Amino acid sequence: MLVSHILRQKGRDVVTVGPTIALAEAAHTLAKRKIGAVVVIGVKGDVAGILSERDIVNALAVDGTHALARAVSTYMTRSVATCGERDTIDTIMEIMTDGRFRHVPVVEGGRLAGIVSIGDVVKTRIEESEREASALKQYIAAG
Secondary structure (H helix, E strand, O other): OEHHHHHHHHOOOOOEEOOOOEHHHHHHHHHHHOOOEEEEEOOOOOEEEEEEHHHHHHHHHHHHHHHHHOEHHHHOEOOOOOEOOOOEHHHHHHHHHHHOOOEEEEEEOOEEEEEEEHHHHHHHHHHHHHHHHHHHHHHHHHO
């Protein structure tokens, strides 16, 4: 199964922020939208970074509440692992496991095309397993 399948199911909407907004505002966005990460978009519309709940916790641990007034760019993860729509779910799972993160932006033609979370991957895997089990049951019942 491919990343494009996940995007067809969940949609392509991605919550983004600019690099200059305050960390507190980004944290508010995460809480309000009930999500675990936002993609930080640079001035050219490219993926400049990603800010996750973990980044916010680390910022608070290092700089205390002063971090909340500082720009997202101070604390975001700059080296963002991305994927394409033609990547397989197995590839995405490996990227997430190796990097120890839960969100991978999807980039096509240099532009943000969506985002895949570990929840999306797990949901897709479960649906895939259920379809396989159903097909096997039908095969056995027919035989």
